[in-house]
Amino acid sequence: xxxxxxxxxxxxxxxxxxxxxxxxxxxxxxxxxxxxxxxxxxxxxxxxxxxxxxxxxxxxxxxxxxxxxxxx
Numbered sequence: 296x297x298x299x300x301x302x303x304x305x306x307x308x309x310x311x312x313x314x315x316x317x318x319x320x321x322x323x324x325x326x327x328x329x330x331x332x333x334x335x336x337x338x339x340x341x342x343x344x345x346x347x348x349x350x351x352x353x354x355x356x357x358x359x360x361x362x363x364x365x366x367x
Contacts, residue, residue: 311337311362313344316352321366328353338363 309330317323328344331337334357341355345365355363 311355311357313337313340314354314356315344315348316354318351321352324354334362341365 307330309332311331311334313328313331314324315326315328317325329337329340331340337355337357341353341363344353351365353365354361
């Protein structure tokens with residue numbers, strides 16, 4: 296019987312991530328809202344996150360590169 300894949304590790308391998316930043320301390324990521332495999336999906340999630348949290352900073356990253364930032 297084969298072992299089960301670790302879903303957390305698999306999610307971390309996805310190249311794009313959408314981050315919600317802490318509301319009081321603008322330099323700390325509160326949590327990663329989602330990860331995505333494609334840029335198109337990542338941008339759709341980023342837009343939905345902006346709509347869901349209009350007063351919060353949301354970023355879309357690929358690795359260390361910030362592709363979109365709702366605060367700018």
